[in-house]
Amino acid sequence: MIASNSRAELMQSGLNLIGQALSIFDSDLRLAVANRQYQAMFGLPDNLCLPGTYFEDTIRHMVLRGEYGPQDDPDEAVRIRVEQARTFQPHYLERQRPDGSWISVEGAPLSQGGWIAVYTDITETKRQETLLRARSEELSEQVLENAERLAAANRELAATITALQETKRVVTETQARTRQVTEMIPAHIAHMDRDYRYVFSNRQMPQVFPGTRPDIVGLTGDQVLGTTTFAVVRPYMDLALAGRHQVFEMTHEESGRRIRIALTPDRAGNGVYILSTDVTAEVEVREALTHASRRELAAKITSGLAHDFGNLLTVILGLQDRLTHAGLPLEAHADVQATLAAARRGVELLERIGQIAAPQGTALAPIRLQDLLRDVVEMAKATVGGSARLTLNADLPKERLMLDPGHVQDSLLNMILNARDAMGPKGGEITLSARAAAPWLELEIADTGPGFSPEALSRATEPFFSTKQGQGSGLGLAMVFDQAKLAGGTLRLSNREDGPGARARLRLPLRPVRPQMVLLAEDDSELRKMLRQMLIRLGHSVIEAASLAEAQGLADLPGLTVILSDLQLGDGLGSELATPSGPPLILMTALPPGDPLRDSATGPVLNKPFDAATLAAAFTQVTHD
Incomplete structure (x- = not known):
């Protein structure tokens, strides 16, 4: 095998041995390859013979040098020749150069775009033609001689053209293979x-x-x-x-x-x-592994200390409660209350460490995000204090979105409180912004504080990292990060470009709850009634069927988008409603995982009983896939 660079050098050497000048320009009119004769024939400088040179630059150089004779408007002459080249049409012409020599120019388009041009010096041929016309009678013998020479030259030219055609074929195939490989x-x-x-x-x-x-x-x-x-x-x-x-x-x-x-x-x-x-997937896996290792470490710490720590806190709380009722002086009573508050904070910290060590899954539900954000702002205003002003800017769709409301509230409150603490007692502006830009829902908290330090930008999502000098647990942003990852989103921290302050941008998958036309197949009338009401509350239209046969008769109704069926209907299996060209099928069953009948079902299967959030999540999965 010849290495690619050696192959290129071999091809260039072969082109340099051809007697004619040769150039290949690509579809963007930029030089792809040329041989040494091309530069020598037209006296071109080195920079106009490099791959990537614009055809227009070469033509302008030749026009200004007088290659095409005197020109009243050189720019117009360049424009005309460039426009002619852009047509990529086959052509043959002969022209006399300013030094009196003659050349022929033969151009042919390439299948990938662009063209190959061959330039031949035909000065001797033209001289012979002139000689024949001027002295046809006197030089009959010379005519015969020169005719023989011309015939030989023509044969040599024909052989050269054949070689050039083969070169053109090789270059064309090589370009095609290279492009095909790179595009794969x-x-x-x-x-x-x-x-x-x-x-x-x-x-x-x-x-x-x-x-x-x-x-x-x-x-x-x-x-x-x-x-x-x-x-x-x-x-x-x-x-x-x-x-x-x-x-x-x-x-x-x-x-x-x-x-x-x-x-x-x-x-x-x-x-x-x-x-x-x-490398998004690779980075997410890398970050997940890093955080998983930190959670594992937290879990080990928790498992080793939680029991003893919990017992110790229980003893402290019990003793302090006894002291509360012991008739102590008023100043001692205040100390007891302070001790109780510190002990309760220890309990809260232990619970949060447990959450970091083993984060829960997401509980998606169809919510009106605008209402949830207003509730968050109202809850947070009482906490941020009078010196900090919290405003809401939202540009959101009217339909409900599939989100975990608990996670969203916790994350936003965490980020708002971090912004409040960063601004300090002097306060400032905190802005909660929300916008939908498919495929993301973006929730951003921006403040007018000092911004993140370089260390905080790189470590803020690490468990136990805090810049609050012992006042914080260092678990807030770590929890936000984990919850975002669980939901398939991201958390990005940065400093503001438009002034002092920090930004915390939470991106979550945008999953609008779109109304569906649902065929509900369930042979239990009471259960069917309950499911119909649940679907209607989610905003869907419902067509009911009490048996497999009835459902099969309705499965091809125009506008039907989802089928929700019990796995075991009275007259057959709901899985028979699945067809390659039909709407997606969601099955329901009380059979446990591992049951052969359940395991044979294709597509999503809901465990009975289930709530509206679980049903909405299943609809979102099949309608967004």
């Missing part, structure tokens, strides 16, 4: 020149940076990624352009994805090769 890779591969302009791309940019476009060749980094994102990339790009390999990770703010980017300077010094990979 689940990463973005590109080449950027020294002007931060893309000269190659495997069209996978949208797979890594959602919202971008696939056809980016010829565009700059600013135009493709946006000013904010490219501002993060550019310092690393400058180091790579200086010859230093770079590998770094960044967060794409618009999508929340974590991207790893490797920059490799090209050997010719003309730019940088770029490999961008979406």
Whole structure:
């Protein structure tokens, strides 16, 4: 096997041995390859023979040098030739150059876009034609001689053209294979020149940076990624352009994805090769493992100390309660109450450590988030104090959302109290913002305090880390982080760009509760009635069936979107209602997991009994998948 760089050098050497000048421009009118004769024939400087050179720059150089004769309007002459080139049409022409020599130009389009052009010096052929016309009678013998020479030259030219056609075929196939291979890779591969302009791309940019476009060749980094994102990339790009390999990770703010980017300077010094990979899943697993290890450590600490600590607190609380009723002086009574408060705080701390060590799952329910946020603000206003002002800015859909209301409330209150503590006694502004931007629901707490320190930004979500000098447990943001991960979301901490202060942005999956047309198949009339009422309260329309046969007769009704059926109906199995082209099926059963009949069911199965939140979560799963 020949290495790819050796193969490229071999191909270039072969092209240099061809007598004719040859150039290949791609679909963006940028030079892909040229041989040595191309530079020599037109006397081009080195910078116009490098891959990536614009066709327009080469034509302008030749027009200004007089290659096409005197021009009244050089810019118009350049424009006309560039526009002709953009048609990618096959062509053949002969023209006399300013030095009196003649060349023929033969161009052919390539299947991948662009074209290949072959330039042949036909000065001798033209001289012979002139000689024949001027001295046809006097030089009959010379005519015959030159005709023979011309025939030989033509045969040689035909052989050369055949070789060039084979070269064209090889180049075309190589380009096609290279593009096919790169476009199959689940990463973005590109080449950027020294002007931060893309000269190659495997069209996978949208797979890594959602919202971008696939056809980016010829565009700059600013135009493709946006000013904010490219501002993060550019310092690393400058180091790579200086010859230093770079590998770094960044967060794409618009999508929340974590991207790893490797920059490799090209050997010719003309730019940088770029490999961008979406490593969001890898980072989430890494963070989850890190937090899991910390929770495991907390669990070990808790399991070793919780029993004795709990007994100790019980004794302290009992003794303090006895002292309360012992008729102590008033000042001693205040000390007893303070001791009781400290002991109760110890109990609360022990409970929170237990929550960090073994976080609960999520309990999704259809809620009106606007109402929940107003309740949070009302609860928090009494806590933040008079010096801090709490405001709510919300841009939310009218329909209900599937969320865990307890987790959302706890997380927001934690972040609001952190903002209050950060601002200190002088107070300031706390803003709770909420907006829906698919696929995310964004909840952000911003304050006007001093902002996060560098250490806090890197460690704030670690269990037991606190900047409150012994006044805090260090578990608040760690709990918010864990709850966000459980819900499939993220927690991002940063300092404000528009002034002093901090931001805590909670992103949760946006799952609107959309009304469905439901076929409810249940042979127990009382249970069917209860389920119908539950579905209607969730905002769905319901069609009832009391048997499998009745349900099968209704399963093809127009507009039907979900089937909810008991697994065991009186006349058959509800699983028979599942069809490849029909609406999704949700089954219900009281059979325990492991029962063969239950295990044979495909799709989601609800355990009877269940509540409205569980039912809504199942509907969200099948209608959003």
